[in-house]
Amino acid sequence: MFSKISSSVLEAIGHTPLIELSRIAGEVPGKLYAKAEFMNPTGSMKDRIALKMIEDAEKEGKLRPGSVVIEETSGNTGIGLAMVCAIKGYKFIAVMSEGNSPERRQILQAMGARVELVPQVEGGKPGRVTGEDLALVEKRAEALTEEMGALWVNQFHNPSNCVAHYETTAQEIWQQMDGKIDYFLDVVGTSGTFTGIASALKDKDSKIQCWAVEPATAPVLAGKPVTNPQHVLQGSSYAKVPDLWNSQVCDGYLSVTDGEAVRAARRLATEEGLFCGYTAGGNVAAALRLAGWCDPGARIVTILCDSGMKYLSTDLFKV
Incomplete structure (x- = not known):
């Protein structure tokens, strides 16, 4: 059934699908779910x-x-x-x-x-x-x-960045998962998405584990050395701790290589029909690793940050 007519495109923001990645995660113990943020009007969270x-x-x-x-x-x-x-x-x-x-x-x-x-x-x-x-x-x-x-606007220092995800994205995830979440993980850029969602989920259930994802060559949040700040995860990890970062809602850290991010993004497209960018690939690569060693049936949620349409000039989908 169709909803009422919207007064503008702004009413189409949010309420994105949460999709189980049963094809690429079919052989690992954990269950992997991805919030399709690339389905927002301009193609990103x-x-x-x-x-x-x-x-x-x-x-x-x-x-x-x-x-x-x-x-x-x-x-x-x-x-x-x-x-x-x-x-x-x-x-x-x-x-x-x-x-x-x-x-x-x-x-x-x-x-x-x-x-x-x-x-x-x-x-x-x-x-x-x-x-x-x-x-x-x-x-x-x-x-x-x-x-x-x-x-x-200054998104790197603007608290409304976190509040937006606390009030909307996290609440949608909680409802879509019926509150049954074991892990949440996301690549950290400004930290608005991670901090906002992790804070909200932990307010609902303190047992939910929230893990930050970083490029393997710039794992600054994990306290490790930056060996190369030039990575493919555009919009994330500028080799410094973001102002909006809140370590108190982070339970652990995972890192991914450029190659892992690219391979996961390509698998999302060819196996799940989800055409996303580098950072979504990084999230899924990290989630697959977590799903490989977590308890059987553990429910892992991550973010598909933006559309692959914004990367057609890059090497992401070149064969």
């Missing part, structure tokens, strides 16, 4: 925080008709903000590294955003944005904000 951060800024009186909104982004949050700003009538400027996939900047421009590209540091590799690259992006976003008198 970041739609949720984009709406929440803008609406909270409106409630706080920080925005007025015609205001300019600025954000430093790897692409997905910017695309979500471009959608929200288009509906609400704000001008939006996305500040991003040249190292992020070109599809993201093309989508942003198509949605009416101005894209401010910041060159990578010397020796930077396309598709592998580091903490040093991000520092340059942040510096440019800060300068533009002062120059234009704009609102800098």
Whole structure:
């Protein structure tokens, strides 16, 4: 049965399916479930925080008709903000590294955003944005904000980032799983998704184990050395502890290599029909490892962060 007509695309944010990955996890003891966040309107979980951060800024009186909104982004949050700003009538400027996939900047421009590209540091590799690259992006976003008198959303420090996932994503997962969850795991970028969901799930059941996923070459949250900050998990692990990180809701750490993330993303597409990006692949690779040594029947939930459509220019699906 169809629902009522929506007044805008913003009403389509959230309420994404939770899918059992029974084909790729058919031979391991644990049961693996994935929240299909790539089915949000602009193709990523970041739609949720984009709406929440803008609406909270409106409630706080920080925005007025015609205001300019600025954000430093790897692409997905910017695309979500471009959608929200288009509906609400704000001008939006996305500040991003040249190292992020070109599809993201093309989508942003198509949605009416101005894209401010910041060159990578010397020796930077396309598709592998580091903490040093991000520092340059942040510096440019800060300068533009002062120059234009704009609102800098600042997802890396904005508590609404966590609240969005606490109030929506986590509640949906809990309801969809009927409260029967043993493990939750997710790659950490800003930490809004992990901290928000883990906090909510532990408030409901303190026995739920929440594990952070990191690139094998940059496991900074686990307290291990960073051997190479240039990894394929775009939008995650910039080799520094994010401001929104809350170690008290983290029970353990898993790391994945670039190769493991790529192979898992390809398996998601060919075996489960789920066309997702690198970070979703990283989550599933880590979840499969956990499902291999956990108790039989343990229920593991992870996130399919964004659509594979944003990576067609990369090597992710090239054979």
